[in-house]
Structure formats: C-alpha cells, structure tokens
Amino acid sequence: MNHWLAGLILVLAIALRSDAARADADVPAGARIVMVSYFRELLDPWREAAIEFKKQTGIEVVVQSAPYQGWETWVRTMFLGRMMPEVIVVEGGMADDLGRRGLVLKLNGELDQPNPFDAGQPWREAFLPSALEEARDAIGDCYATPYSLYGIGVFYNRTQFEQAGVRPPATFAEWMDVSAKLKQSGFTPMMIGVRPTDAQSVWLAQAILEAFLRVHVGEVNLVHDSGWTFDPTNRSGPARERIDLTERWIAFEKGTIDPARAPEFAETARMLKAFSAYWHPDFLSISGWQEVSSRFARAETSQMLAGTWFVLEFQKLQEALRVAAPGRVADWGVFRVPPIGAHPLLRAGDVADLAGVRTRMMVTRQAEPWRERAGIRWLQFLTSRGVAQDVWRHSAIGDLPAMRDVRPNGNVAALTPRPGATAFRIAEFDGYDELGVHEFWSHWQEYLGDHIDLPTFLQRLSASQRGSLVRLMRMMPDRVDQALIERELPMGGSAR
Amino acid sequence: MRRSTWVGLAMLLPTILLLGTFCYVPFVSALRMSLERNDGLGPAQFVGLENFRDLARDGAFRYSLFVLCILVGIGTLLATVFPLLAAKAISNVTSEWARYAYRVIFTIPMIVPGIVTLLVWKNLYATDGAINRLLELVGLASLAGSWLGDPSRVLMAILFIGFPWASGVGLLIYLAGFDGIDQSLYEAAELDGVGPVGLFLEIEVPLLRPHVRLISLNALLAGIQSYEAVLVLTDGGPGNRSLLPALHLFHHAFQFQQLGYAAAIGVVLFVVSLSLTIVTMRLLRNTVEA
Numbered sequence: 082m083n084h085w086l087a088g089l090i091l092v093l094a095i096a097l098r099s100d101a102a103r104a105d106a107d108v109p110a111g112a113r114i115v116m117v118s119y120f121r122e123l124l125d126p127w128r129e130a131a132i133e134f135k136k137q138t139g140i141e142v143v144v145q146s147a148p149y150q151g152w153e154t155w156v157r158t159m160f161l162g163r164m165m166p167e168v169i170v171v172e173g174g175m176a177d178d179l180g181r182r183g184l185v186l187k188l189n190g191e192l193d194q195p196n197p198f199d200a201g202q203p204w205r206e207a208f209l210p211s212a213l214e215e216a217r218d219a220i221g222d223c224y225a226t227p228y229s230l231y232g233i234g235v236f237y238n239r240t241q242f243e244q245a246g247v248r249p250p251a252t253f254a255e256w257m258d259v260s261a262k263l264k265q266s267g268f269t270p271m272m273i274g275v276r277p278t279d280a281q282s283v284w285l286a287q288a289i290l291e292a293f294l295r296v297h298v299g300e301v302n303l304v305h306d307s308g309w310t311f312d313p314t315n316r317s318g319p320a321r322e323r324i325d326l327t328e329r330w331i332a333f334e335k336g337t338i339d340p341a342r343a344p345e346f347a348e349t350a351r352m353l354k355a356f357s358a359y360w361h362p363d364f365l366s367i368s369g370w371q372e373v374s375s376r377f378a379r380a381e382t383s384q385m386l387a388g389t390w391f392v393l394e395f396q397k398l399q400e401a402l403r404v405a406a407p408g409r410v411a412d413w414g415v416f417r418v419p420p421i422g423a424h425p426l427l428r429a430g431d432v433a434d435l436a437g438v439r440t441r442m443m444v445t446r447q448a449e450p451w452r453e454r455a456g457i458r459w460l461q462f463l464t465s466r467g468v469a470q471d472v473w474r475h476s477a478i479g480d481l482p483a484m485r486d487v488r489p490n491g492n493v494a495a496l497t498p499r500p501g502a503t504a505f506r507i508a509e510f511d512g513y514d515e516l517g518v519h520e521f522w523s524h525w526q527e528y529l530g531d532h533i534d535l536p537t538f539l540q541r542l543s544a545s546q547r548g549s550l551v552r553l554m555r556m557m558p559d560r561v562d563q564a565l566i567e568r569e570l571p572m573g574g575s576a577r
Numbered sequence: 578m579r580r581s582t583w584v585g586l587a588m589l590l591p592t593i594l595l596l597g598t599f600c601y602v603p604f605v606s607a608l609r610m611s612l613e614r615n616d617g618l619g620p621a622q623f624v625g626l627e628n629f630r631d632l633a634r635d636g637a638f639r640y641s642l643f644v645l646c647i648l649v650g651i652g653t654l655l656a657t658v659f660p661l662l663a664a665k666a667i668s669n670v671t672s673e674w675a676r677y678a679y680r681v682i683f684t685i686p687m688i689v690p691g692i693v694t695l696l697v698w699k700n701l702y703a704t705d706g707a708i709n710r711l712l713e714l715v716g717l718a719s720l721a722g723s724w725l726g727d728p729s730r731v732l733m734a735i736l737f738i739g740f741p742w743a744s745g746v747g748l749l750i751y752l753a754g755f756d757g758i759d760q761s762l763y764e765a766a767e768l769d770g771v772g773p774v775g776l777f778l779e780i781e782v783p784l785l786r787p788h789v790r791l792i793s794l795n796a797l798l799a800g801i802q803s804y805e806a807v808l809v810l811t812d813g814g815p816g817n818r819s820l821l822p823a824l825h826l827f828h829h830a831f832q833f834q835q836l837g838y839a840a841a842i843g844v845v846l847f848v849v850s851l852s853l854t855i856v857t858m859r860l861l862r863n864t865v866e867a
Contacts, residue, residue, distance in 0.1 A: 154831045161617040161836075182618055182834075276814065363704035365726030365815040516833040523637070527816035532728055 108451045113141040114459065118170035119149040120440060122393075126472040127463070134462050137198075140455045142168075160184055165445040167456040170228070176216075176441045178515065180224030181557055185443040188223045191457055198465035207464050212483040215438045221323055225441035226460055227483035231388040232436040233284060236395070239412040241268045241383040249416035253352070256419045260359035263383045270359040272382035275529050277522050278369025281386040282529075285356075285418070286349050286510040292421060293345035294338065294507045298324075301332040301507055303565065324507060327562040330550050331569045338508035341543035349510065350528065350535060357529050365530050378402065380411045386418070390439065392479035393490065439480055509546070517549030604847075610840035617836045628841035638842065641813075641820040645849075647732055648821065649800035655742045656796035657789060663743035664751030665777060680752065686744040695809045698738045699725070702810075725811050728818040735806060735819060747792045754788040755781070790861040797857060801850045822846050 118124065124146050131142040145166070147155050153175060159165050160179075169185075179185045192213075196204040205213060212227040235256075237249065242259075245266035250256040260270035273281045299311040302324055329338065336342035357364065361382060367373060377385045378398045387395075395413070402410050442463070444456035462468055469484045481489045511525075512518035521542060528538035554561050611628055615621035632638055667679045686694070701707045702724040709721035724734040758781060766776050782789075804824035807813060813820035813828075822842055830839035 157831055157834060182616070184618060276812065278812075361704070363723045363726050366702070366723055366811070367726075368699070514833075516829075516835070519828060519832065520637075523814065523817045526814050527728075530726065530728065530815050532816060 108138075108140060108455055110139070111141075112139065112451065112455055113143065114168065114452060114455045115143045115145060115166035116168035116170065116456075116459065117145045117147050117166045119147050119152050120170060120478075121146060122476050122478045123440075123472065126476045129475070130463060130468050130472060131459075133468075134459060137462075138455075138458060140458065142459050160445075165447075167447060167452050168442060168444055168459060170440055170442050171225070172439050172441065176225035176443050177218040179443065180218060180222060181553075183446065185224050185445050186453055186457070188226060188444070188457075189221075192223060192226075196461045196465060197458075198462045198468070204461055204464075207466065207469075207484050209483055209485055212438050216441060216483075217323070225443045226464060227438040227440070228442050228464065229440040229478065229480035230437065230483050231390060231439040231480050233386055233388040234415040234417050235384050236377060236387045236391070236413060236415050237384045238268075238377075238380055238382075239414050241266075241380070241411070244268075245383075249414070250419050253419050253421045257356065257359070260356070260384075264359055269361050269382040271356075271384045272361045272367065272373045272376055273357075273364050273386075274367030274369055274373055275364045275522075275526050276367070276369060277519070278371075279367065279373055280370070281373070282353060282525070283511050284386060286353050288418065289352060289421065290345060290349045290508060290510045291506065293348060294343070295505065297332075297337050298505050298507055301328055301337055302505075303328050303331065303569065304562075324505065326550070326553055326557065326560050327565050329508075329513070330554065330561075331566060332508075333547065333550055334570050339543050340539045340546060343508075346508075346510070346539060346542070347535060350538060354529060354535075365526055380409060388439075389479045389481060389489075393477045394479070397477075438483060440483075512546055513549035514552055516552070517545050520545040520548075607840045607843050610837055611844045613837040613840075615837040615840075616834040618834070621837070624837070628838050629845075631838065632841050632845065637817050637820060638822065638825055640817055641822045641825050642849075644732065644818070644820055645801065645822055648735065649797060651736055652800045653793055653796040655736070655739075656745075656747060657793045659742040660745065660747035660792065661751050661782075661785070661789070663741075664748050664755055665781070667748075667752060668755035680749075683744045683748050687746070691805065692809065695738070695806055699810055702734055726815055728815055731811060731815065731819045735810065738806060738810075747796075750788050750792060751785065754785045758784055786861060790858065793861070794854060794857055797853055798850060801846060801853070822849075 116127070118127075124144055127144045131144055135141050152171070156165075156169060156171065156175065156179075165184075176185065180187065192205040193203055195201040196207060199207055208227055209230075212230060213223070216225055216227040217223045235249075241263065242248065245259075245263045245268060247259045247262050250259045263270040273279060275282055302309075302311065304325065304327075324332075332338045340346040361367060373382075373385050374387060374391065374395070375398075376382055377387075378395065379402075392415075399410055399413075442460050444453055444460065447453050447456075463472070464484055466484065466486055469482055469487045472478075473482055473487055473490055476490070478490055509517075511521040524533070524538050524541045524545065527533040528535065533541070610621070612623060612625060613621040614624045614627070663683060667676055667683070670676045670679060703709075704721075704723055708724065712718060712721045722730070724730050762780055762784075763776070766780055771779065802823060804821045804827060807819050807821050807824055808827070811819045813824050823846065826839045826842040826846070829835045829842065
C-alpha cells in the first residue's frame with residue numbers, strides 16, 4: 082500500500098513540476114536527441130523517463146544501448162566519424178580525457194545554475210558532494226555528472242571457506258593466510274585476469290599504493306587553499322583539493338611518485354606478486370572480468386573482487402543456476418578488502434577505499450547549440466530527485482545513486498562507500514593516459530608472469546609514466562605552470 | 578578510338594570509381610596523415626617524418642615485426658604445404674563417391690565463422706581445457722600449462738590454430754590443379770617407372786607452381802594484414818609477445834587516438850607487403866622458369 086502511495090505522490094510531483102522546465106526558446110519543434118549507454122540495467126527506466134521528459138519539454142530522447150565490450154573504442158570511433166550522440170554515459174576516467182580534448186561540455190557553470198526540474202535549487206545540490214568532487218578532473222573542471230557509485234569488495238564462496246576452515250580475514254596478512262589454506266584444500270583461492278579487460282589487479286594495486294603514498298600528499302599538493310593542511314588520518318582530508326598536472330610532474334621529477342625511485346611502488350608490486358601465487362595459474366590468459374564472474378558463479382574459484390553492480394546480477398545468476406543445477410549453487414558472502422594493517426610503509430589509510438563514481442553522464446559538443454542545451458536539460462531531468470528515485474526503484478541496479486536522498490536497491494550494505502572517504506589519487510599505478518595504461522599492462526604481465534624482474538618492471542613503468550605526463554603537458558600547455566616547475570625544480574628535476 | 582573501346586571503358590568506369598574511392602583515396606590520405614600529428618578530432622599538424630622516427634624507436638613495434646616474421650613465415654608455409662598434401666591424398670582416392678565425401682569434409686570448416694573457430698580454440702587452450710586434459714590423460718602432464726598466457730608458447734599456440742591446416746580455399750585450388758593435370762603425363766610416368774614420391778615431386782608439384790604461388794601470396798598478404806585472431810585471443814599479450822604490427826596500428830588509431838602514428842605504421846606495413854610480394858613472385862617465377 083505504501084508503495085502505491087509513494088508512486089502516486091511521485092506521479093503528482095512530476096506532473097506539477099515547474100513549467101520552467103519547458104524547452105529553451107530556440108529548441109526547434111520536434112527536437113530529438115540521442116543518449117547512448119552500455120548500462121543495460123538502466124535502459125528501460127531511462128526510456129520511461131524519456132516519455133515524461135518529452136511531455137514536459139517537447140524534446141524526444143532516444144535511449145540507445147551499445148555493447149559493453151569495446152565500449153571505449155566505440156566512443157572514440159563515433160567521435161572520429163563525427164557521429165556522436167548528444168549524451169553519452171561512461172565509466173572511469175574517459176570523461177576527463179574527452180573533456181581535455183574539448184569534445185564534451187564543461188559543466189562547471191551549469192552546476193551552479195538552478196535545476197528547473199528540482200524546484201529550482203542549484204543543480205549541484207542534487208549530488209552527493211563527495212561524488213561531485215570525484216567527478217572533477219585534476220584541476221577541478223567537471224565534464225561529467227556523477228550518476229551511480231560503486232563499492233568493491235571480496236565476494237567469497239562460504240561453502241569453500243567452511244570446507245577450508247577459514248573465515249573472512251581482518252588484515253591483508255590474514256588474507257594471504259586464508260588464500261594459502263584455500264589452496265591447500267584444493268580450491269582456486271582467487272580468480273584474476275591480468276589483462277585490461279579485468280581491473281582487479283589494478284584496483285588492488287591502486288588502493289595499496291594510495292594508502293602508502295598518502296603521507297606524501299602534503300608535499301605533493303603544492304598549490305592549495307590558504308591555511309590548508311593535510312592530516313593523513315583524516316579520511317575526508319583531500320576534499321576540495323586536487324593534485325594538478327604541474328604538481329604531478331614536479332612530484333614525479335622529485336621522485337615522490339616515480340615508480341623507479343619511490344619505494345612505495347616497489348612494495349605494492351611485491352605485495353601483488355606474492356598474492357599472485359594464489360590466483361588461478363592462467364591469470365595471463367583469462368579473458369576478462371566476465372569470465373571471472375561466471376567462473377565464480379560456477380564455484381570454480383573461492384574469491385573474486387567485484388562491486389555493487391554485481392550483487393543483483395549475481396543473485397539472478399544464482400536463481401538460474403538453482404533451476405539448472407541445484408547442487409552447484411554456492412552460499413556466498415562479501416567482505417571488504419582488508420586493510421594492510423601494521424605494514425612498515427603504511428602510515429595511514431587502508432585498502433578498503435575501493436569505492437567511487439562509476440556511471441558518469443556527458444553532453445557532447447554539437448554544431449547546433451540547441452542540441453547541447455537539450456542534452457543538459459535531459460541530464461538535469463534524470464538527476465532530479467523524483468526521477469532518480471523512480472529510476473532506482475524500477476531498475477535492477479545494484480550500484481548506489483550519486484544523488485542525495487535517493488535510496489539504493491539490493492543488498493549492497495557491505496560494499497557501501499563511506500561518505501567523505503574520497504581518495505586523493507596521488508599517483509597512478511598504471512598510467513596517466515591511454516597509451517601509458519596500455520604500456521603498463523604489457524609490463525605488468527611480464528612482471529607477474531616472471532619474465533622480467535622487479536627493477537626492470539619499475540624502470541619500464543617509470544619510463545612509460547614519464548612519457549604519459551610529457552604527452553599530457555604537450556596536449557594541455559595552458560595547464561602547465563612553468564614558473565612553479567622552475568621554482569620547484571631549479572636543477573631540472575631528479576632531486577630525490 | 579573504336580566504339581567498342583568506349584563501351585568497354587564505360588563499363589569499367591564504376592569499378593575504377595569504386596576502387597579509387599575506397600582504395601586509392603584512403604591510401605593517399607593515409608600517406609598524408611603519416612606526416613601529421615593527428616588525433617582525428619582537432620586540427621592536424623604537419624610534423625614531417627617525426628612519426629617514422631618515433632616508429633624506429635618504438636620497441637613494441639620492432640618486436641611486432643619479429644612476431645610478424647614468425648607468424649607469417651611459418652603460417653604461409655603451413656597454409657601452402659598442408660592443403661597441397663591433403664589435395665594429393667584426396668586426388669589419389671579412386672572412388673568418386675569417397676573423393677566427393679572428403680571434399681565436403683575438408684570444405685565444411687570454411688563455412689564456420691572465424692570468430693567461432695577462435696573461441697573454440699580459446700577454450701581448448703584454457704588451463705583446464707581439452708588440450709591440457711588430453712596431455713594429462715596420455716601421461717604428458719608436464720607439458721600441460723598456460724598456452725596463451727605463457728610468452729614462450731603463445732606464438733606456437735596461435736600458429737597451431739586451424740590444425741591440420743588442410744581445409745579452405747587452398748585445398749579447392751589444389752584439387753582443381755590436380756584435376757587439370759593431363760592424364761597422359763601419369764601414363765608416361767608409369768611407363769618410365771616413376772614412383773609415387775617422384776611423381777609428386779617431379780611432375781605434380783612443378784605443374785602446380787602457379788597454384789602454389791597464388792596460395793602462398795594469398796596467405797602472405799592475409800598474414801601481414803590480419804590481426805583478428807591475436808586481438809580475440811591475447812590482444813597482443815602477454816607483454817607484447819604476440820603483438821602484430823596491424824594490431825599495434827589498431828591500438829594507436831582507435832585506443833590512443835594517434836591517427837598520424839597509426840598511418841605511419843600502415844605505410845611501413847604497405848612497404849613490407851609490397852616488398853615481400855615482389856620477392857615471393859620473383860622467387861616462384863624463377864623456380865618455374867628453371
């Protein structure tokens with residue numbers, strides 16, 4: 082009964098919404114824009130929302146899907162062919178790259194304007210502040226609005242844990258012991274594919290590296306608000322501060338975040354290498370996360386890293402398995418990635434902060450300005466409180482909403498990101514641009530596959546990351562503070 | 578010019594236009610692009626030979642050329658020799674019905690989509706796949722392991738795809754070649770007391786040299802240009818150990834948005850293809866003439 086009442090109130094709220102949301106004056110009659118996404122679980126509720134949007138604004142939104150596999154290549158190809166839809170939905174740092182190239186709109190100003198679909202309150206108020214902060218690039222520009230958040234945890238097979246006589250670990254060292262016991266009991270403790278199609282190893286490495294490097298934030302974040310100080314123990318410390326390209330370059334040249342010179346990189350790589358002894362032995366050829374997740378569902382591995390998005394999908398998989406092979410349905414649970422504990426290099430932080438913005442929405446640059454405005458209106462509509470709550474209520478989405486006051490679906494409490502626990506992202510374990518990341522995977526595979534030693538891996542990673550930073554500085558010369566570089570690196574770098 | 582010549586030219590015109598539009602214009606445009614820094618989105622910047630200089634220093638590209646030599650060299654040999662042996666075996670079958678059946682059996686794999694074949698092989702190569710299980714069954718467990726994840730095995734594993742390499746167009750071309758050999762030559766050889774090996778090496782193979790040339794050139798060019806198998810199976814890994822120049826081109830064009838650099842790789846590949854084609858044709862022509 083309560084659901085009916087809530088639904089009725091929502092319908093009334095939408096119907097009575099301010100008429101200020103009507104289309105801008107120069108939007109032609111019969112205007113039609115396209116939004117493309119690979120998030121299948123959201124397509125139907127977005128299409129429902131598009132019907133209501135058309136009623137209110139006269140603008141038709143066609144919601145199209147694209148395959149998840151090769152999504153980034155698809156987006157780039159569409160840009161190359163000048164065939165971009167008005168709105169695209171992506172995940173990860175792709176928005177920043179497209180923004181730097183001037184292909185998508187900068188939304189800084191729009192976020193300060195009232196959202197006509199949300200009782201006229203500033204658009205930014207719709208979002209969780211930490212999500213909005215994370216959606217910004219290194220110098221504070223916002224090219225994409227956050228839409229959903231993810232949390233990552235270790236999914237484990239309770240049955241295999243019980244058979245091996247182990248329990249979810251409390252520290253990273255315990256996690257290694259648990260994995261060893263699982264292996265001794267004949268199970269594959271962990272399934273990870275060391276390929277760009279499976280980010281598990283990088284998630285872990287990045288989280289560990291972030292924890293190790295956290296103590297250096299104060300010395301790396303050279304340009305900051307007056308009076309700002311960094312307390313590594315304060316989990317929300319980095320909020321509103323960013324490490325920009327110039328600061329990264331200086332830190333790299335000083336050695337603080339240079340893989341070849343910063344001991345934190347070596348330690349992170351060593352830890353992951355030790356852990357890889359418990360991964361499925363074919364980790365260099367496992368095709369990707371989809372293979373990993375389906376093998377976990379078939380109880381072929383005891384653990385895998387997955388996120389909030391996987392909860393509902395996994396429940397569905399289990400329902401199907403119950404019908405097809407009732408004996409193979411495993412009892413499963415989730416625990417947070419354990420903290421490193423008393424590791425000598427660790428001063429503060431832990432590795433439980435595997436959480437952040439997943440889905441981001443961008444408006445592409447268009448030759449006709451009305452298309453850009455219609456795209457922004459559509460995003461404002463989708464992220465308005467009533468519509469967002471409706472989407473979450475009627476979709477099979479396990480991820481958490483990035484909007485305030487919107488309740489999540491599913492049993493994702495174990496993975497819920499803690500508000501305010503934003504990471505500084507002081508350094509990247511993989512790379513700073515697409516080519517750098519690609520080169521990283523090659524070196525990472527060689528190192529984990531025992532074909533190069535640690536110093537060689539770090540040297541190659543260093544050269545690759547340096548190349549990434551140089552390319553970025555060439556691409557965005559206006560974002561490079563040459564005076565600061567000269568002041569901080571009077572000898573031309575390599576101070577550490 | 579005679580009227581028939583004009584009619585002939587007019588009939589060729591659509592083909593010339595299509596060839597020009599879809600082959601020569603892109604080729605010229607790629608040549609121009611190879612001299613630019615171009616992400617395909619913003620304005621291009623002329624950089625002269627910088628892309629080629631970078632390419633010469635690109636370790637991954639140099640290694641991809643080595644991988645290309647291995648895969649194309651051995652792959653061309655396999656694609657040329659095994660269909661020839663299979664065609665010889667089929668042509669020796671006396672029963673018409675059995676010959677027809679063998680032809681069908683060897684031809685059916687051609688209609689299976691390539692991607693399906695690749696995915697089947699990918700499953701066979703898994704550590705818990707059929708190949709490793711078979712090795713364990715026959716007591717060769719020490720040979721079992723990661724096939725696509727082990728840098729020392731990955732090229733061998735890729736080459737092994739398509740085993741026994743006997744089906745496909747090559748086989749049909751050779752069969753047609755065997756059918757075209759004059760029966761009187763066989764009778765003369767029999768009278769001269771030529772054995773089966775001698776018959777094959779001294780009479781049949783020399784007569785099939787045009788077919789060999791066609792098939793080997795086809796395999797060579799396809800090998801240089803294609804990268805789908807590597808893309809699906811390993812994406813060039815582990816650690817670039819199966820990276821091909823064409824895949825390197827694909828990565829730079831569509832993942833890193835470096836169209837100028839990708840075009841430079843394309844130009845180098847074109848030169849390599851052209852050179853190898855000329856060398857192969859000369860070699861085979863010389864052997865025919867000899």
